[in-house]
Amino acid sequence: MQTLRIFIYSPGDVSEERDQARRVIDSLQRQYSGVTLQAVMWEDLALPATASFQESIDVLLHQQPIDVAVFILWSRLGSPLGAAITRPESSTCHSGAKL
Numbered sequence: 001m002q003t004l005r006i007f008i009y010s011p012g013d014v015s016e017e018r019d020q021a022r023r024v025i026d027s028l029q030r031q032y033s034g035v036t037l038q039a040v041m042w043e044d045l046a047l048p049a050t051a052s053f054q055e056s057i058d059v060l061l062h063q064q065p066i067d068v069a070v071f072i073l074w075s076r077l078g079s080p081l082g083a084a085i086t087r088p089e090s091s092t093c094h095s096g097a098k099l
Helices: 012-031 053-063
Strands: 002-009 035-041 068-071
Touching: 002 012, 012 035
Parallel strands: 002 035, 002 068
Antiparallel strands: none
8 A cells, every 4th residue: 555645844833723734634544545644743753953953854854755745834934943054155044933
């Protein structure tokens, strides 16, 4: 049986919508028996503490690729990246800010 891995990412301001997305995947799974739908929630991934959030996601998704990515956004976009992530001209990247 084929497995379809569905990665769901969202910042904390849409946690209710993220839970709803998981419920939708569970509901679809009951309707379609020819494929296994696997919700991959970013908060369920075992992220190492020695790398940035993005570096950790890249490594994990390289080990187990995803088939579909769903991003749920509202008033925030991501988390602060920290000093390790900079633009080519060495300025810092801003993330985690309110939109």
